[in-house]
Amino acid sequence: MMTEVVITGLGATTPLGGDVASTWDALRAGKSGVVALTEDWVERFDLPVRIAAKLAVDPADALPRVQARRWDRCEQVAVIAAREAWRHAGAPEVEPERLAVVIGTGIGGALTLLGQDDLLENAGMRKVSPLTIPMLMPNGPAAHVGLDLGARGGVHAPVAACASGAEALAIAWRMLRAGEVDVVVAGGAEACIIPITLAGFAQMRAMSTRNDEPERASRPFDIARDGFVLGEGAGVMVLERAEFAAARGATRHGRLAGVGTSSDGHHITAPEPEGIGAGRAISTALRTAGLAKSDIGHVNAHATATPVGDVAEAAAIRTAVGDQAVVTAPKGALGHLLGAAGAVEGLACVLAVRDGVVPPTLNLENLDPGVQLDVVTGSAREVELHAAVNDSFGFGGHNVALVFTSA
Amino acid sequence: MQVTNEEILRGLAEIVNEVAGVETSEITPEKSFVDELDIDSLSMVEIAVQVEDRFGVKVPDDVLANLKTVGDAVDYVAKTT
Numbered sequence: 108m109m110t111e112v113v114i115t116g117l118g119a120t121t122p123l124g125g126d127v128a129s130t131w132d133a134l135r136a137g138k139s140g141v142v143a144l145t146e147d148w149v150e151r152f153d154l155p156v157r158i159a160a161k162l163a164v165d166p167a168d169a170l171p172r173v174q175a176r177r178w179d180r181c182e183q184v185a186v187i188a189a190r191e192a193w194r195h196a197g198a199p200e201v202e203p204e205r206l207a208v209v210i211g212t213g214i215g216g217a218l219t220l221l222g223q224d225d226l227l228e229n230a231g232m233r234k235v236s237p238l239t240i241p242m243l244m245p246n247g248p249a250a251h252v253g254l255d256l257g258a259r260g261g262v263h264a265p266v267a268a269c270a271s272g273a274e275a276l277a278i279a280w281r282m283l284r285a286g287e288v289d290v291v292v293a294g295g296a297e298a299c300i301i302p303i304t305l306a307g308f309a310q311m312r313a314m315s316t317r318n319d320e321p322e323r324a325s326r327p328f329d330i331a332r333d334g335f336v337l338g339e340g341a342g343v344m345v346l347e348r349a350e351f352a353a354a355r356g357a358t359r360h361g362r363l364a365g366v367g368t369s370s371d372g373h374h375i376t377a378p379e380p381e382g383i384g385a386g387r388a389i390s391t392a393l394r395t396a397g398l399a400k401s402d403i404g405h406v407n408a409h410a411t412a413t414p415v416g417d418v419a420e421a422a423a424i425r426t427a428v429g430d431q432a433v434v435t436a437p438k439g440a441l442g443h444l445l446g447a448a449g450a451v452e453g454l455a456c457v458l459a460v461r462d463g464v465v466p467p468t469l470n471l472e473n474l475d476p477g478v479q480l481d482v483v484t485g486s487a488r489e490v491e492l493h494a495a496v497n498d499s500f501g502f503g504g505h506n507v508a509l510v511f512t513s514a
Numbered sequence: 515m516q517v518t519n520e521e522i523l524r525g526l527a528e529i530v531n532e533v534a535g536v537e538t539s540e541i542t543p544e545k546s547f548v549d550e551l552d553i554d555s556l557s558m559v560e561i562a563v564q565v566e567d568r569f570g571v572k573v574p575d576d577v578l579a580n581l582k583t584v585g586d587a588v589d590y591v592a593k594t595t
Contacts, residue, residue: 173535233566237559 111364112283113514115357116196116345117454118188118294122338122441125164126191130451131458134466135487139322139440141336148302156309157318159300160325160338160442166298177238178251179216184341184447185248185296186255192292193256196345197357201290203259208252209279209293210264210343211271213446213501215245217299248296252343260288266446268501269411271295272342273449277366277507279346289351294343294450305337311376313413325443326470327410327436328417328478335411338442342450344457359514361457364494365396371504378416378500382423385506389427389496392508398494400429403510405465405495406480407456410436411443420498421478427508433490434482435459439469449499449507456497456511463491517595522569522588529564530584533557543585551584569595 119126122140123133133140140160149157166183167175175183189210193199199206219242226234241247246264253262261282265274272295279293308314315334317324326332346363369391371384378385393400406424410417417436424434437452444451459465464487471484494512499505517525527541534557547553553561558581562573565587571594573581581587 171535173533233563237556241556 109284110286111349111362112280112346113349113352113359114344114361114363114457115347115352115359116192117360117457118191118195119340119342119451119454120162120164120166120184120187121340121444121451122160122163125169127454129163131455134437134440134455135464137440137467137469137486139469140338141321141324141442143318143321152302152306154302154305154309155316156305156314158321158324158336160336161300162339179219179242179247180298181212181216181296182242182247182251184298185210185343186251188294188296188341188343189252189255189292192343192345199290199345199347199355199357203257205260205289206256206258207260207282207288207291208249208256208258208262209275209291210249210252211266211275211295211446212245212248212264213266213268213271213297214299214304216243216247217304218301219243221301221303252292256292258292267505268503269443269445269448270499270501270505270507271446271449272451273453273497273499273507273509274368274505276344276363276450276453276509277368280363280366283346283348289348291346292343293346294341295447296341297445297447298339300337300339308337315412323470325412325439327408327412327439327468328421328475328482329471330473330475332412332414332417334413335438336442338444340444340451341447342454344454361460361514362512363509364398364512365392365394365510367391367395367508369506371506373504376502378419380415380419382419382426384504385420385423385498385500386427388506388508389423389498392496392510396510396512398510400427401431402494403428403432403496404490404492405459406432406434407452407459407495407497408434408436409498409500411438416500418475418477421480424480428496430480432481433465433488434480435465436468436482437466439471449497453497453509453511456495460492460495460511460513464489517569519588519592522591525568526565526584526587529561529568533560533564541584543583543588545584546582547584565591571595
């Protein structure tokens with residue numbers, strides 16, 4: 108019998124709140140984290156996208172000044188979320204060699220890269236910070252969390268675009284199941300609300316331009332959806348081998364019962380339109396969890412509110428899970444946290460199972476007829492849950508499905 | 515204009531505080547940057563660049579490598595300005 112993987116700590120900082128409790132409260136209450144951008148560069152570059160889901164609490168305000176100036180914003184949010192998760196887990200006493208960190212990001216330290224390039228161009232070589240490389244490297248969030256916790260059992264930084272955070276949890280699960288370590292701190296971090304990312308995604312026609320109604324812009328599964336809204340934040344979980352958690356008397360908030368990953372092999376950015384790869388990831392996750400389709404009561408969908416992606420995912424869910432599951436799409440409220448999305452939404456999935464509550468999908472007024480699923484709208488729905496699936500997909504054709512079950 | 519050693523020390527302390535978060539009261543001439551003030555080599559580079567800007571001196575890498583204590587840095591700036 109393979110070891111089970113239990114969840115003993117949760118941490119987050121998101122557009123809805125600076126911690127897990129405030130994020131979860133806002134998500135259940137149907138609040139939106141999307142706001143109008145007021146930065147001068149919106150006008151300067153005449154950006155077609157003028158909205159984003161910015162962090163509710165500025166991470167620089169939540170850290171000592173010197174740490175804040177030495178860490179890129181995506182490193183800051185990773186450490187803040189990891190510290191909360193670690194405290195929530197009761198700061199496990201674990202041999203450093205048996206503690207690992209897996210924190211993914213989609214983009215990494217883009218703010219640092221651009222800021223330092225400006226300095227190089229305008230002020231010269233000597234003004235470039237010697238911290239430029241450690242601040243921009245995509246393993247920076249994982250490395251800083253590892254240093255903060257003194258982890259010596261391995262520090263990993265999966266990069267799989269918008270599936271990075273979920274992939275981090277999948278890798279953590281595999282490490283724990285293989286018995287490599289006893290505890291893994293895993294999740295995702297992202298902070299790149301800057302002109303170049305908005306411009307780049309906008310040029311792909313992937314983003315909502317509903318600039319006049321920020322709170323109504325992110326509309327997963329709605330017939331009038333017009334793209335995603337860029338967000339920022341981090342989500343982190345403390346995962347442990349069940350035996351280790353039991354021996355130290357840890358409180359369990361749920362289990363990561365199974366994971367599935369697949370790749371579309373279809374197109375660099377477009378999802379395979381029938382959701383075949385996505386469905387395979389879900390089916391693998393169910394198989395590794397030892398569960399049947401009918402066991403799944405809830406799906407926390409990736410649904411970014413792009414026209415093609417949402418329908419492809421809906422098809423995958425119908426095929427791989429069935430239509431009995433109660434579905435929500437949290438990006439209506441959170442926006443799209445890219446490399447942090449899978450971790451933050453996975454966390455919401457854990458809490459949905461724990462509390463028996465599925466948050467509403469914001470702005471879903473007219474369900475796309477191509478989406479034949481029971482999607483929660485309006486207000487949160489109370490429903491007894493034992494097992495749930497969280498989907499994450501990323502540019503590059505990355506598909507990750509995670510199965511969370513009750514503690 | 516000649517700056518006094520006290521002014522250099524005060525300016526250096528502000529820079530070290532800004533870069534590394536060390537309390538200015540801790541920054542006294544006999545203190546070693548690395549061993550006592552716990553400042554890493556990356557922060558030393560930042561400090562050197564800020565010292566150059568503030569005091570109008572050059573701090574080449576071979577000089578920087580030999581500035582072991584706060585007092586060494588103050589003396590270097592004093593004799594170079």
